[in-house]
Amino acid sequence: MFDDLCQMALRQTLELVSLTDEKLRGLTRRKLSREETYREVLGKVLGGKGRRGPSGIFIATEGPECTCCNGRVFHLREHELIESSDEISIDPGSSYALGLLSVEGSGDAVAVNWMDICNSVDDFQVLFHPQVTDAMEEPILNFVSSRISGETTGVLVAFNYPGRVTEYDADVLKSAATVMGSLLTVSQEMQETEQAFHYTVSALARACEAAEEDTGKHIVRVNRYAGALAANMGFNTSFVEDMAFFAQMHDVGKIRVPVEILLKEGPLDDRELQIMRQHPAYGEEIIGKAPRLMIAREIAIAHHENWDGSGYPKRLKGERIPIPGRIVKVADVYDALRSRRSYKVPLSHQEALQVFREGDERINPAAHFDPAVLATFFKIEKMFESIYESSILKLGLNRRMENRKPPGRERRKG
Known part of the structure; x- marks a missing residue:
């Protein structure tokens, strides 16, 4: 015994x-x-x-x-x-x-x-x-x-x-x-470290978008679009969570692009366009080689590559383009079409869908997007519309609340 x-x-x-x-x-x-x-x-x-x-x-x-x-x-x-x-x-x-x-x-x-x-x-x-x-x-x-x-x-x-x-x-x-x-x-202790990591990543993403109007909401929406696409394409939970967080890093390289180029009204000239097209490479360099940031790095470098190899900065083609970049490309283009910028007016959801179906002077859906990602987008396009509209509604409510606040005392200069 x-x-x-x-x-x-x-x-x-x-x-x-x-x-x-x-x-x-x-x-x-x-x-x-x-x-x-x-x-x-x-x-x-x-x-x-x-x-x-x-x-x-x-x-x-x-x-x-x-x-x-x-x-x-x-x-x-x-x-x-x-x-x-x-x-x-x-x-x-x-x-x-x-x-x-x-x-x-x-x-x-x-x-x-x-x-x-x-x-x-x-x-x-x-x-x-x-x-x-x-x-x-x-x-x-x-x-x-x-x-x-x-x-x-x-x-x-x-x-x-x-x-x-x-x-x-x-x-x-x-x-x-x-x-x-x-x-x-x-x-x-790991949770505290992870929280600090998430805060740092989010702060960097916000800093890189600060010069452009309403881009704080833009990065939040792109996160949500990317997570929805990844989830509906059948990826595992870990990948979906990473996509829903690291998508906001897609334009981190813009921190090295001059503000006058970012905010220029109208089309960019050849020199300005060449500088702007360096932001994916800048983003990859800023993010670095840490394994924990691999998906963020792939998003930054690949979200302007095209399925037919006509994109930038590396002119990657088809499945040579990292899948995180292919997913975020669709998310980023949709939000760009819906959003007001210094050089364009916003489109409605239906107008954006029309561009994804038939293209326009800049976008060729069949040539630019991964067919699987594009098919998933059309399957869940109502989710995209809901994400965008709810973001705009929340922004409008916040602005109305700010306008209702009583004016504070003017600070004395001295």
């Missing part, structure tokens, strides 16, 4: 190590939610057939200055962690299972069986919060309690292991609590 428990504890610990490795490799792109981490760690390691696991678990996070713990009771059923109580708030001093963790020298997990400290099972029940015993739906016979350390501190109390709980059960639960705390801490 002793050897069996050792082997089981070792197997469960190795599964924790494997799970930790798996989750750490996946943390680079997303934040693991607290609930997801609970389910992954406890459901896979403690629950299900062939594992020595508890029947119920109380998981709680500590409040300010550790004055109380707020959490819920869960049941483990075939690898699934099933919530079985509303939120319970417990003063650690009023609960035996939690109070033991506050005793000096009990920083590790604590394992307790009813017969070790009480005369009867009924006497054992009064040591626990009534809402916890109600949620367990059966008498509590034993428990293991452990701290969750890290960015999100808390407690983990597992109830009703088969037979007696042992130090090996305590070691496994302690390992699970450590994995939880580590994953949540790393996840939180």
Whole structure:
């Protein structure tokens, strides 16, 4: 029996190590939610057939200055962690299972069986919060309690292991609590880094568009168009999310184009046109070679390439053009047709559709657009119209609200 428990504890610990490795490799792109981490760690390691696991678990996070713990009771059923109580708030001093963790020298997990400290099972029940015993739906016979350390501190109390709980059960639960705390801490730090990354990218995109009227809304719309196209072309979620964010970087190279060229009314002369056509290459150079920005780089360099090879700056043809650039080309052209610029009036949605079908003096749909992207555009063109119209409506509402604000006092010059 002793050897069996050792082997089981070792197997469960190795599964924790494997799970930790798996989750750490996946943390680079997303934040693991607290609930997801609970389910992954406890459901896979403690629950299900062939594992020595508890029947119920109380998981709680500590409040300010550790004055109380707020959490819920869960049941483990075939690898699934099933919530079985509303939120319970417990003063650690009023609960035996939690109070033991506050005793000096009990920083590790604590394992307790009813017969070790009480005369009867009924006497054992009064040591626990009534809402916890109600949620367990059966008498509590034993428990293991452990701290969750890290960015999100808390407690983990597992109830009703088969037979007696042992130090090996305590070691496994302690390992699970450590994995939880580590994953949540790393996840939180990754989220903060990702937020800073997104803010920096968005700020750069806005700065590059600042000289042109209403281009702040333009980059938001292009993001949404590109995400809609990618999603409806069947790409995976990760690619769709990247397209819906990095499309705004398509004109980042314009930061190196003189303002007088960007805002010139009427057509550009040959010299000005040559300078303007350098902005994709400038964008690629500005974005650099970081792997995380690969899609942004492909969008910047390729969104003015044409399907027939007549575009710029590299005159790429067909599928040699990176797909992110082909998608953003359609999104960018639609929004340009719909938008007012210093050199053109805006078109209606129907007028823009006509250009995508038959072309105009600048656009040849069959020659310029990837046929698959173009077909998807026509399939979801109502979405494009809705994205544009909702953006314009929101802009109009914001301007009306600004006009209604009472005038502020004029600042004194001095």
